[in-house]
Amino acid sequence: MTEKRWTGYKQAIAKLAAVMVTIAVIGCLTVHDYGVSWDELYGTNSVWWNLNRITRNEPIPGIFEYDGTVFNVATETVFQVQKKVGKLLSGSQERSERLLSRQRFESKHAMTFLTALLLYLLVAVIVGLLCGAEFAWLGPVTLALFPRVWGHGFFNFKDIPFAALFTLCTLIGAYWVAQWTTNPASPNHASSNHAPEAPRKRFPIGRDRATLAAIGYGVCVGLLTGVRAAGLVVIGLPLLAYCLMQVSQRKAIRLADVLINFIPAVLTTFIVATVCYPSSWSNPIVWFYRALTVLSNYGWDGKVLFNGEFFEPRSLPWAYVPTWIGISVPVIFQVAFVLGLVILMQKYRRFSPLQQACIVLLLLQIFLLPTLAVVRRSVIYGEIRHFLFIMPGIAAIAAAAFIWTYQALPKPSLKWASLGFLAVVLLSLGVEMAALHPYEYLYFNRVSGGLPAANQRFETDYWGLSLRQGMEWINQHDRHPVLVGGPLHSAEVFADEDVALRSFAERKLPPNLKKPFYYLSMYGGNRQFQSYFQECPTLYQVTRQEVPLAIVRRCE
Structure with a gap:
């Protein structure tokens, strides 16, 4: 050489x-x-x-x-x-x-x-x-x-x-x-x-x-x-x-x-x-x-x-x-x-x-x-x-x-x-990826209309990663039980030790769950967990480009 x-x-x-x-x-x-x-x-x-x-x-x-x-x-x-x-x-x-x-x-x-x-x-x-x-x-x-x-x-x-x-x-x-x-x-x-x-x-x-x-x-x-x-x-x-x-x-x-x-x-x-x-x-x-x-x-x-x-x-x-x-x-x-x-x-x-x-x-x-x-x-x-x-x-x-x-x-x-x-x-x-962080996997290109156009038409947070941010918001508020519409472990590992969590993944209300409780849910996609407990007020949303990825409701 x-x-x-x-x-x-x-x-x-x-x-x-x-x-x-x-x-x-x-x-x-x-x-x-x-x-x-x-x-x-x-x-x-x-x-x-x-x-x-x-x-x-x-x-x-x-x-x-x-x-x-x-x-x-x-x-x-x-x-x-x-x-x-x-x-x-x-x-x-x-x-x-x-x-x-x-x-x-x-x-x-x-x-x-x-x-x-x-x-x-x-x-x-x-x-x-x-x-x-x-x-x-x-x-x-x-x-x-x-x-x-x-x-x-x-x-x-x-x-x-x-x-x-x-x-x-x-x-x-x-x-x-x-x-x-x-x-x-x-x-x-x-x-x-x-x-x-x-x-x-x-x-x-x-x-x-x-x-x-x-x-x-x-x-x-x-x-x-x-x-x-x-x-x-x-x-x-x-x-x-x-x-x-x-x-x-x-x-x-x-x-x-x-x-x-x-x-x-x-x-x-x-x-x-x-x-x-x-x-x-x-x-x-x-x-x-x-x-x-x-x-x-x-x-x-x-x-x-x-x-x-x-x-x-x-x-x-x-x-x-x-x-x-x-x-x-x-x-x-x-x-x-x-x-x-x-x-x-x-x-x-x-x-x-x-x-x-x-x-x-x-x-x-x-x-x-x-x-x-x-x-x-x-x-x-x-x-x-x-x-x-x-x-x-x-x-x-x-x-x-x-x-x-x-x-x-x-x-x-x-x-x-x-x-x-x-x-x-x-x-x-x-810059667009940085704005989506840590949900870069939700990217839709501009020709398709971006994430807002994909909402409720295609899978968005199919994986449930946004439950973490919702759980971290709950940690800063009341210590009520949390009902999770999605994978329980995706929220549980980020919950404070004194917060009790129950699963709603099978769409069945757990026995002995008393109000008040938080409902932490994935949004959209094939599971549509956000369609439950709509009578409860929504206190917090995890969003990107104004599209909800996860929501927190309080039922009492």
Whole structure:
């Protein structure tokens, strides 16, 4: 590497490091601002529930048998270490159950944000691969300005780790596929029409790059499956990408050789995924087949609010996913993504095999699984949460489009004007996210009418994080009992020790609950908890952009 190139490489690393440190500092300063979501109680307790059943040789009930363990076990392990260290430092001082629960959730939020940081870094690698290392820093900046990704990056313990591992699979898979398509006689070979290809050797299984990439990919897919069992389907994406690349360039598909090289990946995936699911140990082959069957027919008995109407999860219009992408992704990134796709098609044949493999796998990550979900009428709910894994690819292609467009501008004045325009748009987006904090995941773009237009038409605070702010308001007032319309734990961990809470999640009034009491409720969405106790005066509302997210009523 020449001195000039090494200097440029160091400058690229410095820029990326500065961006990543900035994102990390902002996240660390705000991670404890977020409430606790509806799903998090199970995520924190499932480790012990399932462990106790396994040790007693009892079956794990229902769908929980197939629920991911990797992230839950990792975060619970970290919390237990923190708990023991804290106990050593504070002596024998006991902490209340509420305080312990809150600390457990806070620990999980911190771990979720660390996973989000990995996701930002992976997008930087993709942008650097497509556009050059000096531009890698723009990748995490772009993804961090996807408000829903930023917001979910603090509490969504399923979909953020899944997105991070899926993106890591894409990168490792791209390197692996490149080993199949690169001429061994010319490792840096890019698409060329000048010389015939040299004879290719068979792919060995041993200590070579293709085998190491296969093993690495298998480990990553195994961990991905350990987060969500459905991640198992990702194992076949490199093979599909390879076939698409060869067909597009009218080259022979060496299927037999590739399938032989797949053996280490399949075996590694199977071993890692089996370790992640103790319930599969007695008969893992049957278990994984049953898992895919059960999950593909998974039923959810709730209703989904979409465009002002309530639907059964399997009866959603085909436009559900595209609509959510259209209203929740900032318009500037949607335009850039479409422009990026056009430029990718124009530049594709000039890319190296590694770049081509990355592009194809990235497009499969964005389009394939959402398309299959729509075609198969899979159960979808909870706004865009199940498809957060497509956002890194959209962000990477959008960032690449910014870079390529900037490079194509002929005059310095146009380049400065484009930089100024982009800076203003991104700054205004950052200001809007700050105004929504800590509910950035409620972002709706301006073309859709923003959060006010989405109120009562789409899910807003589906997760129930705003119950925290309502509970903190109650803490400052009378010590009456609190009836919670929503997840009880989302309010309870923030309640003072002398405040009694009861659950209204099943819409049944608890026995022996006497007036006066507060009714703390989620607002809107598919549950409509705010429609109860309307005879009681509303004392407080948690709002953003004048849209209520949670309410406090006093019944007496």
